[in-house]
Amino acid sequence: MEQSKKSYYPWLVFISLSLMFFAAVGMLGNTNGLYLTPVAKEMGWTRTAASWYLTIYMLVMAFSQPFASQLIYKVNSKLLLGTAMTFVCVATGAASQFHTAMAWNISAIFIGLGQAVIMYLAVPIILGNWFNKKYATLLGVALALGTVGSAIANPIAGQLITQYGWRSARLIMSVAAWVISMPGILFVIRFKPSEMGLKPYGYEEGQTSKAAAPLKGVSAVNALKSPALYMVVLVAGIVVLYASMNTQIPGYATSVGLATTVGAFAMTILNFANMGGKVFLGWLTDKVGYLGAMLTSLISGIVGVVVILMGGGNVTVFYTGLIFFGLCFAALTVMLPLLIKGIFGQREFGKIYSYVTMVQSVIAAFAAIIYARIFDLTKSFVFAWQLNLVTLVIGIILVIGAVKIGKKLVQE
Numbered sequence: 001m002e003q004s005k006k007s008y009y010p011w012l013v014f015i016s017l018s019l020m021f022f023a024a025v026g027m028l029g030n031t032n033g034l035y036l037t038p039v040a041k042e043m044g045w046t047r048t049a050a051s052w053y054l055t056i057y058m059l060v061m062a063f064s065q066p067f068a069s070q071l072i073y074k075v076n077s078k079l080l081l082g083t084a085m086t087f088v089c090v091a092t093g094a095a096s097q098f099h100t101a102m103a104w105n106i107s108a109i110f111i112g113l114g115q116a117v118i119m120y121l122a123v124p125i126i127l128g129n130w131f132n133k134k135y136a137t138l139l140g141v142a143l144a145l146g147t148v149g150s151a152i153a154n155p156i157a158g159q160l161i162t163q164y165g166w167r168s169a170r171l172i173m174s175v176a177a178w179v180i181s182m183p184g185i186l187f188v189i190r191f192k193p194s195e196m197g198l199k200p201y202g203y204e205e206g207q208t209s210k211a212a213a214p215l216k217g218v219s220a221v222n223a224l225k226s227p228a229l230y231m232v233v234l235v236a237g238i239v240v241l242y243a244s245m246n247t248q249i250p251g252y253a254t255s256v257g258l259a260t261t262v263g264a265f266a267m268t269i270l271n272f273a274n275m276g277g278k279v280f281l282g283w284l285t286d287k288v289g290y291l292g293a294m295l296t297s298l299i300s301g302i303v304g305v306v307v308i309l310m311g312g313g314n315v316t317v318f319y320t321g322l323i324f325f326g327l328c329f330a331a332l333t334v335m336l337p338l339l340i341k342g343i344f345g346q347r348e349f350g351k352i353y354s355y356v357t358m359v360q361s362v363i364a365a366f367a368a369i370i371y372a373r374i375f376d377l378t379k380s381f382v383f384a385w386q387l388n389l390v391t392l393v394i395g396i397i398l399v400i401g402a403v404k405i406g407k408k409l410v411q412e
Contacts, residue, residue, distance in 0.1 A: 009193075009196070009198055010130040010131060010193070010198075010200065010201040011201075012184075012188050013126070013127070013130050013188060013189055013190070014127065014130070014131070014138055014142065015184065015188075016183075016184025016185065016188040016189045017122070017123050017126060017127055017142055017184070017189065018123075018141070018142040018145045019145075019180055019181055019184050020081065020085065020118065020122070020123075020181045020184060020185060020189075021118065021123055021142055021143065021145055021146050021149075022145040022146060022148065022149040022180070022181075023085070023149065023176075023177035023178070023180045023181040024085060024088050024114070024115065024118045024119070024177065024181065025115075025118070025119055025146040025149065025150075026145065026146040026147065026148060026149015026150045026151075026152070026153055027149050027150075027152075027153040027173055027176065027177045027180075028088060028089070028092050028153075028173065028174065028177050029115060029119065029146075030146065030147075030149065030150035030153070030154070031150070031153050031154055031157045031173065032054055032057075034154065034157050034158055034161060034166075035161075035166050035169075035170060036050050036051060038161060038165075038166040039104075039166060042166070043099070043101075045101065049101060050104075052101070052105060053101075053104045053105055053107075053108045054108070054365075055365050055366075056105050056108040056109065056112065057108040057109075057111045057112045057115070058112065058361055058362075058364055058365035059112070059361070059362065059365050060108065060109050060111075060112025060113060060116070061111075061112040061113075061115045061116045061119065061361050062116075062357075062358045062359075062360075062361030062362045062365065063358060063362075064112060064113055064116035065116055065120070065121070065354035065355075065357045065358040065361065066351065066354045066355065066358060067116075068116040068117045068121055068354065069121055069350040069351045069353065069354035070350075070351065071117065072117065072121055072122060072125055072126075072191075072350055073191075073350060076191075077126065077185075077189050077190055077191040078185060078186055078189065078190075080117060081117065081118070081122060081185045081189060082182065082185050082186060083114075084113070084114040084115075084116075084117040084118050084122075085114065085118065085177075085178065085181050085182065085185060086114075086178070087110045087111065087113055087114030088110075088111050088114035088115060088118065088177075089174045089175070089177050089178040090110070090174070090178075091107040091108075091110035091111045091114070092107070092111060092170060092173075092174045092177075093170065093171045093174030093175060094107055095107045095170060096166075096167040096168070096170040096171040096174075097167070120333070120337075120353070120354075120357040120360075120361075121350060121353065121354065121357070123139065123142050123143065124139055124337040124338075124341075124349075124353070125349065125350050125353075126189065126191060126192075127139055127142060128341070128346065128349070129191060129192040129193065129200065130192070130193060130200050130201060131200055131201045131202060132200045132201060132202030132203055133201060133202030134201070134202065134286060135286070136281075136282040136283070136285035136286045136290075136293075136334075136338055137279070137282040137283045137285075137286050138282065139282050139334060139337070139338070140278040140279045140280070140281055140282020140283065140285075140330075140334050141278070141279050141282065143278050143333045143334055144274075144275045144276075144278040144279050146333075147271055147274050147275035147278070148275060150271060151268075151271050151272075151275070153173065156173075157169050157173055160172055160173070216345050216346065216347060216411050216412065217344055217345020217346045217347030217348065217349065217411050217412075218343075218344040218345055218347065218348070218352075218406075218409045218410070218411055218412075219347060219348055219412070220348040220351040220352050220355075222409065222410070223344050223348070223352045223409075224355075226405060226406075226409060227401075227402075227405055228343055228344075228401075228402040228403075228405040228406045228409065229344075229352065229355070229356075231398045231399075231401055231402035231405070232336075232339060232340060232343065232356060232398075232402050233355065233356055233359050234394075234395075234398055235336075235339070235395050235398050235399055235402070236336050236356045236357075236359060236360045237359060237360065237363050238391045238392060238394065238395040238398075239297075239298075239301075239328070239331050239332050239335075239336065239360075239395070240332055240360045240363050240364050240367065241363060241367055241370075241388065241391065242301055242328060242329070242388045242391070242392060243328070243329045243332045243364075244363075244364055244367030244368060244371070245325075245367075245371065245384065245385075245388060246267075246270055246325075246329065247367075247368050247371070248368075248371050248375075248381055248384065249263060249266050249267060249270065249322070250263030250264060250266065250267065251263070251375075251381065252308075252381040252385075253266055253318065255380065255381055256312055256313045256318075257313040258313055258315060258318065262315055262318070266318065266319065266322055269319050269322050269323065269326070270322050270325065270326050270329070271326075272326070273322060273323045273324075273325065273326020273327060273329070273330075274326040274329045274330050275330075276326070276327075276330075277297070277300075277326050277327040277328075277329065277330030277331075277334075278330040278333065278334045280327070280330075281293050281296070281297055281327070281330055281331060281334045281335055282334055282338075284296060285335075285338050289342070290335070290338045290339055290341075290342035291342070291399070291400075291403050293335060293338070294331065294335045294338075294339050294399050295396060295399060295400075296327075297327060297328050297330065297331035297335055298328060298331070298392050298395050298396050298399065299396070300324045300325075300327040300328045301324070301325065301327075301328030301331075301388070301392045302389060302392045302393065303321075303324045304321045304322065304323075304324030304325035304326075304327075304328060305321070305325075305385050305386075305388055305389045305392070306321075306389070307320055307321035307324060308321035308322070308325070308385065309382065309385055309386075328392075332360075336353075336356060336357075336360070337349075337353055339399070339402075340352055340353050340356060341353075342403075342406075343402060343403060343406035343409075344406065344409070344411075345411045347411070347412065371384050374387070
């Protein structure tokens with residue numbers, strides 16, 4: 001019985017983490033945009049006033065990352081993840097009963113605190129403890145489910161808003177997300193196999209278990225002294241700035257003479273490319289290593305920009321460019337943790353990664369405003385695409401440099 005448990009339990013943890021990410025990010029985080037118009041209309045707010053809720057949520061999540069990374073290692077996983085998920089679901093659902101901007105913005109604080117644990121940190125850290133082999137591939141699959149959740153939840157939430165109003169829709173989606181995620185959090189997920197007397201998947205006799213032995217790597221203090229960390233932070237900023245261009249895709253399509261329906265369908269293509277890209281990049285990392293996979297994603301981003309700009313009003317070329325765009329987009333959640341783990345090791349991976357995600361989240365919070373300002377000044381999206389083209393090339397140079405410097409760091 002113990003041998004059977006040893007063989008299947010890591011997979012139960014994988015499924016439970018995937019469902020948690022599916023619910024918190026796919027069902028709730030990625031459907032926030034649907035509520036802006038009906039909420040602003042009912043409350044009599046401007047779209048800017050309604051959008052402050054999202055900015056506050058992103059900023060709270062950003063600046064909570066270092067604190068959250070410490071809690072993941074110190075607090076019981078059931079308690080921490082259960083509390084984080086409850087924060088997200090209760091605050092999201094409670095907003096369905098609010099009538100003031102202040103109440104909405106207060107709920108955003110609790111959502112940000114919960115998502116600080118779930119969105120970037122929990123899955124790569126805990127999954128890494130349970131899998132010695134196939135880790136990168138499974139990380140890609142788990143994170144891809146956030147995109148699947150978005151693809152499923154957006155039309156459902158949209159239909160609920162149409163039939164029952166945004167208040168009922170928000171409450172229903174929040175309850176559903178909590179119900180889907182909590183069984184796995186409470187009854188399955190453990191921080192590491194040794195808590196149950198088990199070994200990670202891929203463990204071999206005579207091999208030291210990653211989850212049981214002291215983790216090898218660069219300390220957070222030494223990482224902060226190394227140029228490699230700041231180069232990785234810049235790469236993260238470049239990737240999130242590029243990924244945030246997805247909000248401008250429908251507008252760009254219209255600006256080059258394509259129909260509104262083309263821009264709308266473009267988001268579907270982008271979602272599928274992003275989802276497939278996460279799985280592909282994870283698999284590629286297991287096959288050729290994190291450097292090759294990271295460079296592949298950045299080069300794909302460059303190809304995507306070039307194809308989109310050269311395509312003009314050609315629908316087929318536009319959609320083709322979005323496939324490459326989606327592959328680079330996928331690096332945002334998959335490749336950055338793998339890059340950091342590859343350069344700095346596992347010793348204080350969570351703490352080091354939290355520094356990167358903090359900057360990443362701040363840039364994400366203001367990216368849409370940056371692109372809107374560029375469009376207002378130039379009356380075109382071309383400069384925004386060109387900016388991304390230049391920064392992606394810089395990103396390739398930074399990645400190669402960070403890896404070279406990282407090889408000289410002492411891992412203890």
